[in-house]
Amino acid sequence: MNKILKGKAYVLGDNIDTDQIIPAEYLVYSLSDEEESRKYGQFALSGAPPKGAGLPDGNIPFSSGDNNKSEYSIIIGGSNFGCGSSREHAPFALQKAGVKIIVAESYARIFYRNSVDGGFVVPYEAVEKLSDKIRTGDELEIDFETNTLINISDGKEYKLNPLGDVLPIIDAGGLFAYARKSGMIE
């Protein structure tokens, strides 16, 4: 894992559920077929109600359209991010769209596990609520060694909770890589 990651913020509110992250009608598509799986990037966050999409103003599309990628690589969320279904398609869709890190106040259990064990995105917990302090489009810098987030756009700095018990899994790149590294599986 690189020590520092820079990217543009996309800000969402509380209780962003998995239907908003990837609506159920798209779950029929393959996650392994390269061509088909691009649709997950295309439809990532397409279920978010427009007024809450890209805070504080809203009505900012997450995915830019044709290339199935988003210009935003850091998601700022509120509490209970990823609640709802167990679909691993949710963190997968965000990764496909180009997201590297989520910084939320708190996570729903299954989404958090999926993000870590699947090695899709790094789910950081913010010490304080950031979804009302950072604006969509702000340039952010995240330091994994000091667990800090710097908003380059206004110079403010925020602490993040250390990744704790799951750090070895994140460092390894997911559950299978971790299990191989630690000798659990061949």
Next chain:
Amino acid sequence: MGKTITEKILAKSAKKETVVSGENIWLNVDLLMTHDVCGPPTIQIWMDEFGKKAKIWDKNKVVIFPDHYIFTKDEHAKRNVDILREFAREQNLPHYYDVGTEKYKGVCHVALAEAGFNIPGTVLFGTDSHTCTSGAFGLFSTGVGNTDAAFILGTGKIWEKVPESMKFIFEGELPVYLTAKDLILQILGDLTTDGASYCALEFTGEAIASLEMYERMTLTNMAIEVGAMNGIIAADEKTKTFLENISDVEYEEFRSDDDAKYWTQYIFKVKELEPLVAKPHSPDNTDTVRNVQGAKITKCYIGSCTGGKISDFILAAQIMFDEKVKIPTFIIPATPKIASQMETEKYKGKKLMDIFTEANCTIAPPSCAACLGGPIDTTGRAVDNDVVISTTNRNFPGRMGSKKSGVYLASPLTVAASAVKGMITDPREFLI
């Protein structure tokens, strides 16, 4: 210090003397369940990691139910069922329940109960957030994603953090107008959708003891809606009777010690509770039915793992008997077994199926159907600005289809009363 039922089951599974909340442990899994939405990607990850020729950890401990996108023309959805079928054939799986055959069992969480897979004291993981439903049988059950499931498929093991336990005691006798759905909506309103994150919910008390197994499953089903890891009700005589009829498996019963440590404890006197709804767009946006009485709705829906069990249809039939619905109303039994029970089960001498048919309900074949929207041709799917009142478990934006639609969650009694009146209606109008 005593231990909770969840801690005792997890300790046994981890082959440890004792476990403490907050501790990460490796569990030996007794059963893995998957379905047509998360099964194919799980199988793909398993193949990528262990090789195409590998054998899974234990073919007797894997159960696969195609149930989500079943009665659709969608080619991708059909392809996903083909993947399950092929995998079941290659691995020679005894517990694969194919669509279009006599083995088809419908919605996974209810099918697990019917087929005798919910064994008290065991540990069950599933690739579905509502896997917590099985906890009604005194076992630890929870949902995971595809990677975790693929790991279990190969090794039979998975890591889990031991949850703190929260105890919910429902005192007194349940009045006829209240159901398990009203009890769990009460908890949702009080705790909100993340009030029990990473926790175990334990339900107990006189009102719980009086509930039949299928009603208990409504409570544990929605434990995930409060953010919980699992919901659990210790096995008792009712559990034993239910299992005696379908399984000869011996099991170990666990119960919480009197001095077990709980994070919090809630006591409800059920006589003081009222029929509730969760208004759009969150399961914790609760209100009394009384307060939203007369609210406009365009569709009624009785179905899913939460509200499509035989117990739910028996409740709804009490109100729909000799009545006609005023707005489109969908009856979707969770399983084929329930559909056939509706042909034999009677209320006031009339078969449930006849009661719903004569009331002009649309009855569709068993599957998850429109509970989660699904492909465009799904029966009962919310379209345009639909406002649905439903016995299902989630009402996040767009959950039942159209992004412009809204969903009220309610008990089968409240949904049936609302169908007959054509607007949101308190079931006490029919029952008292």
